[in-house]
Amino acid sequence: MRTLKTVHHKILTPIRKFINDSRATGILLIVCTIVSIALSNFAFSSTAYVSFWHQHFSETLSSLNLPNSPLHIINDVCMSFFFLLVGLEIKRELLVGELKSVRKSVLPVLAALGGMIVPAIIFTIFNGNTPFHHGWGIPMATDIAFSLGVLSLLGNRVPVQLKIFLTALAIIDDLGAIVTIALFYSAQLNWIYLLFAVLALGLILLLNKLKVQRIIYYIIPGAILWYCVFNSGIDASIAGVLFALCMPIDKISKIEQLLFYPVNFAIMPLFALANTAIILPSAMGSALTSTISFGIMLGLILGKPIGIFLFSFIASKIGIASMPSRTNYRELFGVSMLGGIGFTMSIFTASLAFNFEGLQIISKVAIIAGSLISAVAGYMFLRRVYGKKKTSIYLLNTADDLTEQDRAMEILAPRIVNQAIG
Template sequence: MSELPSSRGFPLLPSRRVNRGSKTTSTSDNAAAALLLGFTVIAILWANSPWAHSYSELLETHLGVGFGDHSFDMSVKHFVNDALMAFFFFIVGLEVKREFTIGELTDRSRAAVPVVAAAAGLVLPAVVFLAFNPSGENAAAWGVVISTDTAFLVGALALIRPMFPARVRVFLLTLAVVDDVGALGAIALFYSDSIQVVPLLSAVALLAALAMVRFLPAARGPAYAVLGVALWIALYLAGVHPTLAGVAVALLIPVFTPERGPVEQAVEQIRAFRQSPNSQYARAASRSLRESISINERLQESVGPAVSFLILPLFALVNAGVRLDAQTLSTALRSSLTWGIIAGLVLGKFVGITAATWFMRRSGLGVLVPGLTLRRIAGGAALSGIGFTISLFIVDIAIAEPERQDQARIGVLAASVLAFVFGWAVFRITDWLSPPEPVGLKLLRPVDPDRDHVRGRHDAPLTLVEYGDFECPFCSRATGSIDEVRDHFGDRLRYVWRHFPLERAHPRAFDAARASEAAALQGRFWEMARELFDHQDDLEWSDMYRYAVAAGCDIDQFDQDVRVHSSKVLHRVTDDAEDAEAMDLNATPTLFVNGLRHRGPWDAASLIRALEASRATHS
């Protein structure tokens, strides 16, 4: 029996959100959130210590460069907020571009609920804030309450550990993408200084040049870097917040799902190097591997860790150091600015996201993925009030006076703590009022004949569900046993296949599952499944195209469904895999007999006895 490894990577996946669900990435996210929290605490302690003057001196220390008679300098705080944070917004932009191009937000029915919920989670907090601060200088700080801190959100969810967190985590991360788009738009439209025309025109010309970089035959990376720095300078001189240069560059960088041709070419280069190791073949293989993956994904992998583990902690260090003496706290407790931020983040986010999700489901305008309930959304909506990074970022650019900045920062910090406690309470109370079933003993999602792959009568009294993968040798052997079971029961049994690719053990299993779903769009799932099981040792994409022909598929349509319409086949596989994870399955094949997990052997005789016993129990 094939066992589930410690982490699951999804190569050739057009969705980072599934990748983020892996245990390895989750651990990395949690570590980044912990580091961010640690530097926040350090900043607060430092700012309230006997050495507080050194903290202020650090923030006001100037860094600069000079060229002849020209010089450029900025304080440490502005360097972090205006220069280093451009890399943070660069990563945000890369993720936004990926999600809208090949990720979760390409599927309109699936994206409708989190998109509308995110929009409500942007608008309602601002409305709540303006109810506390309808006019005056404080009103300009409405942008502080619109954004959720994704790093802290992920860390909080991992710390609370609600039952079945996988689906709510994917939902919240998808929602966070739209949330980021709204926050970036607010910064660009409402928090820029007086615009200077000449530098702005230069920025437009640089954007046009960046759009053409993708057509360069080589040195695209250095070109993006040089033009990106020039764009930052142009926006800075134009009066537009320069961190938006990071977003602009990211949105102009192409993203694509790895295609079969470049991947096969990389494999050939590696084979050549293996047969004759030398520096020429090594460079060619390295270049082929690099170019088979989009630069968007490569940059996320290379720049992302630096942002998470260096830039964001530095940002927390220079922005979270608020004085918490009696006078400051007393002033904050009487300030409509502080309470507007707390109410906007804690109540506005919760009500906006939850109500919008309820409306979309009730009206039929959108659907939640299988296994995701409104009470899970409510807990996640409460946690969405943790608005740290972009909230503190907007505090610095929306409020001029240091005293009011301190009031706003206290509001952000208090709201983040309250949102965490609120989210914890919602998850705990809903789990207590409606205790979840023991994990993995019962089939989480009922069989749906319109969605699942079913052999046999849809109304058959007996049901056998298998979670397996096409590269698992035990699943292949179980296929023979299941054929005997089907022969024994005839039309009294319906057999259902669901995907659970264990990719650490079976690196081609996920691609094989995608290929089977592409064949299913032509009504050839079972024929393709038989071909894949018959050729488990040869599951490269070039092989699977041959199997598609053998299964009776139109090869052009198959190619279109695998590559161009990849989200259609992707979600069929990931839905099954996420169900398996939610049930804590750890091996293939895993079988369910009439909705209950089968614990015994899966030879034909054992399965027949289990099905007979189940029929007797329910008769």
């Protein structure tokens, strides 16, 4: 009995503390990324490890037009649950939280727009007159999982409003990337599947309108929505966001509780392992000095923060949008730097933009390098902004200056912090 208590104290308690730490997701993602890149490039394991993620399971899955490899199952099926989780968080904030104000909800939209336009321009400056000009969409995306993971490393020093802003920005950014892929990089959209996706979405909205409360009734049309979106030629992750936005508001907390641990401590680590299984080229110097690399890296490292911050700054100054509560421009710029973590959608866009494998490898190396620099720079900048004190906006609020919305946010804060990504 005493031995069991000792094991519980020495092993289980630290694990529980790690899981409950808001930085756990970020630390886990970084560790998985390092491990995956290392395994991909060690001679004794690289071939088997990389091949594992791309191996096909069975012809049956292919015949049913379903994902047929570990990589595609993780990216197209499992990650839909991640997007469902963040979509639920966004819906709650739009209805009762930080994004309820029209001016505050406009800010991440304009920020995402700037974060797409400026990187595309920078890439075009380097590659507009070359055969590689078609890659302008590569540095446009912000990776939700990794950007929030890095932000989570700062713990409770980061105001929850800033996390919500980054989440909304990254989702809108991803939607923009998906639209870009659909319009400029998809070989062909399947309009039949798109039509059935719209019908499935309409059925979910009807169930919500009829105030159907049992979640099980939403599962079948939700699965149909995912299947149709997946086969339409549009990235399947959009199905998770659409499904979330159609769910009843009073069921959001229950669904989040069901998804929180599986998403953060199973799906996200698998996502990191699968998507960083990349064999780096031996001639790294050459790979990083091409016009493609310059366009991608500078698009991520400079274009994203400049675009996000500039559009946000102008919008707030002229009064068409307002800053997140109790945040300043220095914090906003730090988050804008984290917007340069492109990764998943950027790698996906690169695979569509270039048919030649050599160009895809150069693009992936540039994406990894640009995302890594953006992550380190953004983290160090915000760490300097917040210093060593674990301050929190909820400790700084006073009863005299709290608006009705601020009081609501303060009441929701503990739950949001525990359930929000990162």
